[in-house]
Amino acid sequence: MVQEKIIAMLAEATDTDASEITAETKFSDLGIDSLDMTEMAMDLEDEFDITLEMSPELNTVGKLTEAVEALVAEA
């Protein structure tokens, strides 16, 4: 569910077909910049009622999904 949400956000923000985005997709490959990442983090915080610390290590869809899922499980 988290991954589908992230992919849907990315597809909309970058005008990319959702089917082309996978867990391995790097944000840099989609032309996402740091402010796009901040916008996505804030939307994810609202969506899942979490506090998300973005970091350079969270550079793929899969890694961000794991981080969000871990926070949702903690909540």
Add this chain to the structure above:
Amino acid sequence: MSFKIIGTGMYVPSRAVTNDDLAQIVETNDEWITKRVGIKERRISETEFTSDLGAKAAQAALDNCGCKAEDIDLILAASVSGETSSPSMACMIQNKLGATCPAMEVSAACSAFLFLLETAAAYFALRSNYKKILVVGCERMSGVLDWSDRGTCVIFGDGAGAAVLERGEGYLDAVINVKGGDDVIKIPHGIGCSPFFKGEIESPYIHMQGQETFQYAVTSLCDDVNTLLERNGLTMDDIAYIVPHQANKRIVDFARKRLRMPEEKMFCNIEKYGNTSSASVPIALDELAKSGKLNRGDKIILCAFGGGLADAACLIEW
């Protein structure tokens, strides 16, 4: 008893610096700046100092409502980029206008114009003999920029905005917040050359953490606007315009999306002037007022956020 705004004015230097001009100075380009911050050009002073800009905007506001300098009971000004710490920009503007009333500065960086309005409201409540107060935000941001840092030098511009306030009932409510700290935005200064000082000396330019600033700006803008709406039993349908601090087009757009506001209700002119800190709200207000889109009785919200960290919003009946 508070005040109503009876006159507005602005002044910007004549030299327009485009994104292509900046690409000659730092490694950047028009597409990057436009996409990242939504600015096409900014005005940069070649000969005028901050108080010159402030005095010209103040004179424009006085002319706009047919007032003279001697009609003003108090001048409140704000700047983070004044040519002097003392005299304050308020004192310099008083001198250049030929006014004789008290004049003082209120410091709250990009939110300062909202703090000036709140201070003016307090003075109107305190001093029953005060009839008119002049408020001015003036900045020569080009003087506090590191022109080798492409992350900040493309964002800011020079300019000034002012308003004449008259005792009345137009200032309906306000929210002001401060979360003090220098880790997100700061402009170090006053370092001097003391032979005794052993602390770390930082360059006297704007230092800003982009992502943290973005998150703070969007969150505070939305929270402050929602607080005003809830506290006054209003919805977005009751508001004719929101005039936000022109910090970054993406901040304004993202906040508007989260507030579920139609684009036409969020006034934006950042593409022409960049971020002029304390001058941005009064410049935007003046352009909106002169556009003829505002009608007497319209409710508008002014809101700002910035260094401090300080954020504020107010509800005004035009």
